Amino acid sequence: MPDVTITVDGKKLTAPGGTLLIEACKRVGIEVPAFCYYPGLSLQAACRMCLVEIEKMPKLQTACTVPITDGMVVTTESEKVKQARKSMLELVLGNHPLDCPVCDAGGECELQDMTFKYGAADSRYMEGKLHKDEQQWSPVVFFDRPRCILCYRCVRVCGEGMDVWALGVQGRGVSSVIAPNQEDHLECEECGMCIDICPVGALTSGAYRYKTRPWEMKHVGTICTHCGDGCKTTLGVRRHDTGMQIVRGDNRDKSGINGDFLCIKGRYAFDFTDHRARITQPLVRKDGHLRPASWEEALEVVAHEFRDVRESKGGAAIGVIGSTRTTNEENYLLQKFARLVLQTNNIDHHRTADFPALAAALKGKDGATAGMRDVFSAPAMLLIGNDPTDQHPLLAWQIRSNVRLHKARLYLANTQPIKLRRQAAVFAHIADGGYAALLKFLAGDDSATATLLRDGTPRETLIALRDKIKAEPDLIIMFGAEIKGADVQALAAFAASLPKARLIALADYANSRGASDMGLYPDLLPGYTASADHFAREWDAQLPAQPGMSLAQMTKAAADGRLKAMYVVGSNPVARFDFDPFVLTKPFLVVQDMFLTNTAAIADVVLPVACAYEKSGTFTNSAGDLQQVQKAGDLAGVKPDFEIIVRIAERMGFDVRKLVPFGREGVRADMGQSRGAQSGEADRHYVWLKAQNLEPKMSPLDPQALFDEIQRVVPGYQISRAALFSGTEVRTHALTAGNGGTSAGTDLIRSSNDTLFTSGTLGRYSHALNSVMENRRRAPAGAAAD
Amino acid sequence: MPVVSEQLDNFFNEKMKEYPTRRSFLVPMLLYTQDELGYLSPDAISYLAQKTGLPEIEIRNVISYYSMLTMKPRGKFNVQVCTNISCMLRGGEEIFQHCKQQLGIGHKQTTADKVFTLEEVECIGACSWAPAMQVNYDFHENLTPAKVDKILESYEKKAAQ
Ligand code: SF4
Ligand code: SF4
Ligand code: SF4
Ligand code: FES
Ligand code: FES
Numbered sequence: 001m002p003d004v005t006i007t008v009d010g011k012k013l014t015a016p017g018g019t020l021l022i023e024a025c026k027r028v029g030i031e032v033p034a035f036c037y038y039p040g041l042s043l044q045a046a047c048r049m050c051l052v053e054i055e056k057m058p059k060l061q062t063a064c065t066v067p068i069t070d071g072m073v074v075t076t077e078s079e080k081v082k083q084a085r086k087s088m089l090e091l092v093l094g095n096h097p098l099d100c101p102v103c104d105a106g107g108e109c110e111l112q113d114m115t116f117k118y119g120a121a122d123s124r125y126m127e128g129k130l131h132k133d134e135q136q137w138s139p140v141v142f143f144d145r146p147r148c149i150l151c152y153r154c155v156r157v158c159g160e161g162m163d164v165w166a167l168g169v170q171g172r173g174v175s176s177v178i179a180p181n182q183e184d185h186l187e188c189e190e191c192g193m194c195i196d197i198c199p200v201g202a203l204t205s206g207a208y209r210y211k212t213r214p215w216e217m218k219h220v221g222t223i224c225t226h227c228g229d230g231c232k233t234t235l236g237v238r239r240h241d242t243g244m245q246i247v248r249g250d251n252r253d254k255s256g257i258n259g260d261f262l263c264i265k266g267r268y269a270f271d272f273t274d275h276r277a278r279i280t281q282p283l284v285r286k287d288g289h290l291r292p293a294s295w296e297e298a299l300e301v302v303a304h305e306f307r308d309v310r311e312s313k314g315g316a317a318i319g320v321i322g323s324t325r326t327t328n329e330e331n332y333l334l335q336k337f338a339r340l341v342l343q344t345n346n347i348d349h350h351r352t353a354d355f356p357a358l359a360a361a362l363k364g365k366d367g368a369t370a371g372m373r374d375v376f377s378a379p380a381m382l383l384i385g386n387d388p389t390d391q392h393p394l395l396a397w398q399i400r401s402n403v404r405l406h407k408a409r410l411y412l413a414n415t416q417p418i419k420l421r422r423q424a425a426v427f428a429h430i431a432d433g434g435y436a437a438l439l440k441f442l443a444g445d446d447s448a449t450a451t452l453l454r455d456g457t458p459r460e461t462l463i464a465l466r467d468k469i470k471a472e473p474d475l476i477i478m479f480g481a482e483i484k485g486a487d488v489q490a491l492a493a494f495a496a497s498l499p500k501a502r503l504i505a506l507a508d509y510a511n512s513r514g515a516s517d518m519g520l521y522p523d524l525l526p527g528y529t530a531s532a533d534h535f536a537r538e539w540d541a542q543l544p545a546q547p548g549m550s551l552a553q554m555t556k557a558a559a560d561g562r563l564k565a566m567y568v569v570g571s572n573p574v575a576r577f578d579f580d581p582f583v584l585t586k587p588f589l590v591v592q593d594m595f596l597t598n599t600a601a602i603a604d605v606v607l608p609v610a611c612a613y614e615k616s617g618t619f620t621n622s623a624g625d626l627q628q629v630q631k632a633g634d635l636a637g638v639k640p641d642f643e644i645i646v647r648i649a650e651r652m653g654f655d656v657r658k659l660v661p662f663g664r665e666g667v668r669a670d671m672g673q674s675r676g677a678q679s680g681e682a683d684r685h686y687v688w689l690k691a692q693n694l695e696p697k698m699s700p701l702d703p704q705a706l707f708d709e710i711q712r713v714v715p716g717y718q719i720s721r722a723a724l725f726s727g728t729e730v731r732t733h734a735l736t737a738g739n740g741g742t743s744a745g746t747d748l749i750r751s752s753n754d755t756l757f758t759s760g761t762l763g764r765y766s767h768a769l770n771s772v773m774e775n776r777r778r779a780p781a782g783a784a785a786d
Numbered sequence: 787m788p789v790v791s792e793q794l795d796n797f798f799n800e801k802m803k804e805y806p807t808r809r810s811f812l813v814p815m816l817l818y819t820q821d822e823l824g825y826l827s828p829d830a831i832s833y834l835a836q837k838t839g840l841p842e843i844e845i846r847n848v849i850s851y852y853s854m855l856t857m858k859p860r861g862k863f864n865v866q867v868c869t870n871i872s873c874m875l876r877g878g879e880e881i882f883q884h885c886k887q888q889l890g891i892g893h894k895q896t897t898a899d900k901v902f903t904l905e906e907v908e909c910i911g912a913c914s915w916a917p918a919m920q921v922n923y924d925f926h927e928n929l930t931p932a933k934v935d936k937i938l939e940s941y942e943k944k945a946a947q
Binding site: 165166168179180181 | 842844846851
C-alpha cells in the first residue's frame with residue numbers, strides 16, 4: 001500500500017498505509033503497552049492495554065488493531081489514556097495474586113512493569129480471587145492459573161506458529177482458563193514457545209523455574225549446538241563452584257535467523273553441560289584401566305605415540321575422525337594438523353549430506369544457494385525428502401511462517417506423509433525409494449511416473465507438482481540426505497532449468513556444513529579442493545602424497561592392523577556406525593570428548609573437552625550461514641579442542657606458527673611479484689592482514705588467528721568481519737565459490753534421523769530431552785488422560 | 787463406527803456440504819449429538835474432532851464455552867429454571883427453591899433415578915410470561931409451585947413409559 005503520514009505525540013511519521021498503529025509507533029520509538037498483541041500472530045484485542053486517543057474518533061482505540069490512514073493524529077499518553085490503562089490493569093489484577101517477590105517472572109514481567117508505571121495496586125473489587133493450584137503439564141511446561149492474564153499469546157503461538165494446537169481456552173469470561181490438550185497434561189513438541197511468550201509468570205519451564213533471578217545472570221548470545229539450522233540462543237549464566245553454570249536458554253534479543261523461534265533443544269537442552277558424567281580430567285590407560293592423569297602427562301603420551309607411529313610407520317598409519325559439532329576453526333585446524341603434523345590424508349567425519357556433490361554441481365554459479373532467512377521470504381519452496389518438523393525444527397518454522405504470513409507456496413515430495421503436508425500447496429506422497437525416479441520425472445521423463453505412484457497419490461498430483469514448480473519465478477529447493485551422488489547432480493540440473501532456483505542441502509548437526517567446508521575429507525581440502533597444490537603453497541609445506549582413507553576404509557585398516565594410531569575428535573564412531581569396538585582397540589586410540597562414550601571407553605587416552613557453549617569460534621549452518629559462537633559457560637578442568645590440538649602439535653615438536661599464524665613474524669613465502677609491496681620473500685598472511693585492516697593475533701590458542709587464515713584461503717569465506725561480529729549471520733559460498741571437488745564415499749552419507757527429542761551424544765546426556773522421552777513412554781500417545 | 791446413530795451420521799455428512807468450512811457446523815453438530823447421547827462423551831468428542839478435522843482440545847474449548855453443552859451425563863429431563871431479572875421479580879427464585887425441594891437435588895445435580903437434572907439459568911427469552919422454565923426444549927410459563935408439581939409429574943410419567 002502507498003505510504004501515509006500520521007502524527008503521533010507530535011512526531012510526524014511515514015509508513016505504508018494499513019500498517020498497524022502500534023507497529024507504526026515503534027518506528028519512532030514510541031512504545032505502546034500491549035499484552036495480547038504479538039507481532040506475527042493473529043490480532044486478539046483482548047487486553048485493551050494499548051488504548052490510545054485518535055482525533056475525530058469518539059472513544060479510545062486499540063492501537064494493536066487500528067490500521068493507519070493518512071492524516072491520523074494520535075496521542076499515546078494523555079490523562080484519559082493513563083486512566084483507561086489503569087482501569088484495565090485493575091481488571092487484570094482482579095484475579096492476579098500480588099506476590100511478585102515469590103513469582104518466577106518477577107523482574108522481567110510485563111504486568112509488573114505496567115502496574116509500576118500506571119499504579120493500579122489498589123483495587124475496588126471485593127470479590128474473592130479465583131484460585132487454583134499450580135499444575136505441571138509436562139516435564140517442560142508448568143502452569144499457574146491465577147497469574148494468567150488471558151492474553152492468549154500462548155494459545156496462538158502454539159497453534160498458528162507451531163501448528164501444534166496443544167493449548168486451548170476453556171470456559172468464558174472471567175472464569176476462562178488456559179487448558180492443555182490432554183485435559184490434565186500436555187502432549188506436544190515441548191518447544192517452550194508458549195512459556196517464553198507469556199508476558200507474566202503463568203507459564204514457567206521445568207528447566208529454569210525458581211532457580212535464579214533474571215538480574216543475577218549474565219546473558220551470552222551464541223549458536224545452538226544441536227541441529228544444522230543454526231538458531232541463536234541466549235544463554236543465561238551464573239557463577240558456580242566449577243566455573244560458570246548455564247541456567248537458562250532463550251532468545252531474548254530475537255536478533256538471530258530464528259527470530260522468536262527455538263525448539264526444545266536450543267531452549268532447554270544446554271543441560272548436558274553440567275551432567276554428572278562429564279569428564280573433567282584427562283584419562284590414560286594403565287594396566288588395562290583408564291586412570292585420571294594430569295594434562296601434562298596425557299598430552300605427552302599422545303604426542304609421543306603419534307610421533308612414534310609417524311616416524312616408524314609413516315603418517316598413513318594414523319587415522320583422524322573429526323566432529324560435526326566443533327567450530328570451523330577447530331575443523332580447519334584438525335585437518336591441517338592431520339596433513340602437516342601427522343602427515344596423513346586419513347581424515348573423515350560423520351557425513352549427513354552430500355555437500356561435495358552439490359559443490360561440484362554448483363561450482364561457479366553465484367547465487368545458486370539460499371540462506372535460512374531466505375526460507376522465510378521466498379515466494380515458493382520445494383522440499384524433497386527429510387522431515388524438518390523433527391530434523392530441522394527452525395527450517396520447519398521458517399516454512400510454516402512463510403506460508404502463513406506471506407502466502408508462500410510449498411511443494412512437497414516425500415515417501416512419508418510428513419507433517420508439513422498441512423502447509424503444502426501440493427503434496428506428492430511418492431513410493432518408497434522413489435527419489436531418483438522423482439528427479440527423472442521432474443526432468444521430463446514421464447515413464448518414471450509408474451515407479452513413483454503410491455496408493456492415494458494420483459498421477460495428476462505429480463503432473464501438477466511439476467507444472468507448478470516449473471512456473472515458479474523464484475524457488476528455494478531444500479533436500480535431505482535421501483538425495484546424494486548423481487541425484488544431487490540431477491536436482492541441480494533441474495534447478496538450473498528453472499527461472500530462478502536456489503538450493504539448500506540439509507545436514508544433521510550444528511557444524512556439519514562447517515566440517516565439510518573445512519575439508520574433513522580424505523580426498524578434499526578446505527573449500528572442496530581436490531588438488532593439494534593450492535594449500536601446499538599457502539602452508540609452504542609438503543602435503544602427504546598418499547591418498548587418504550575414508551571412515552569405512554580406516555575401520556577396515558584398523559581391523560587389518562594397518563592403522564597404528566587413531567585420533568577421534570568429538571565423534572562416537574562405535575555407536576554411530578555400529579563398529580565392532582574390538583577393531584578400535586587395536587590401534588593407539590585417542591578420543592577427545594565430553595563424556596565416556598562407547599568410543600572413549602575403549603580409548604588409550606581420553607582428553608576432556610569444552611563444548612560449543614564453553615568456547616568461541618564460528619559455526620556454518622546447513623544453508624551456509626556463518627555465525628559467531630561465544631563462550632558462555634565455563635568448566636574447570638576441560639579445554640577447547642582447539643587448544644588441545646595446538647598443544648599436541650607443539651609437544652610433537654612442530655612449529656606452531658605454521659599451524660596457527662600468530663605474532664608478527666609469520667610464514668615467509670614468495671608472493672610471486674618482483675616489484676612493489678608483495679615482492680620477494682614476504683609474509684603472505686601478514687600482508688593480507690594489513691590489507692584487511694586486521695591486527696595479527698598474539699596467541700596460538702586464539703581461534704580468531706586461524707579464522708584470519710580461513711578467510712584468506714578458503715574460497716567462499718571472504719566475509720565481512722563487521723557483520724559477523726555484530727552478531728548477525730553472514731553468508732558463505734563454499735559451494736558455489738569453492739573448487740567443486742567431489743569426494744568418494746557417497747554411501748557413507750547417512751542421516752542419523754534425530755527427532756525433536758534426540759541429539760546424538762549430547763541428547764543422551766540432556767536431562768530435559770530424556771525426561772520428555774521418558775514421559776512419553778509412560779503416557780502412550782493418543783491415550784486420554786482421564 | 788460412529789458414536790452417533792447412522793442416521794445422524796448421514797445427516798451430518800449431508801449438511802456439512804452446506805457450510806463454507808467444516809468447523810462452522812460444529813455447534814449444531816454438538817447440539818444434535820448431545821440430544822442423541824444425553825451428553826458429550828469422550829468418544830463423541832473424538833468423533834466430532836475427526837468429522838471437523840479439528841484437534842480434540844478445540845472441541846472441548848467450544849463445549850466449555852456454552853453452558854447448554856455438557857461433558858457430564860445428565861438426567862433424561864433437564865429442568866432449567868430462570869432466575870434472571872424478570873423471573874426473579876415474579877417469583878423465579880421461589881420456583882427454583884421449590885424444584886430443589888421437590889426433586890431433592892441442587893443446581894447442576896441429577897436425581898438418583900437419572901430422570902431429572904436441575905439447573906438455575908439466565909434469561910431464556912420468556913420474560914413476558916415470567917416466571918418461566920425450560921425442560922429440554924419445552925417451555926413452561928407463568929409458573930406457580932402447584933403448576934410446577936404437575937409439570938414434573940407429567941415428566942415422571944413420561945420417563946416411566
Ligand atoms: S511447549 Fe510448544 S508445542 Fe508445547 S504447548 Fe507450548 S508452544 Fe505448544
Ligand atoms: S498463560 Fe500466559 S501467555 Fe497464556 S494466556 Fe495466560 S498470560 Fe497469556
Ligand atoms: S532448530 Fe536446531 S538450531 Fe534451532 S534450537 Fe532447535 S536444534 Fe537448535
Ligand atoms: S494489545 Fe491491543 S488489546 Fe491487547
Ligand atoms: S428473565 Fe426469565 S425468561 Fe427472561
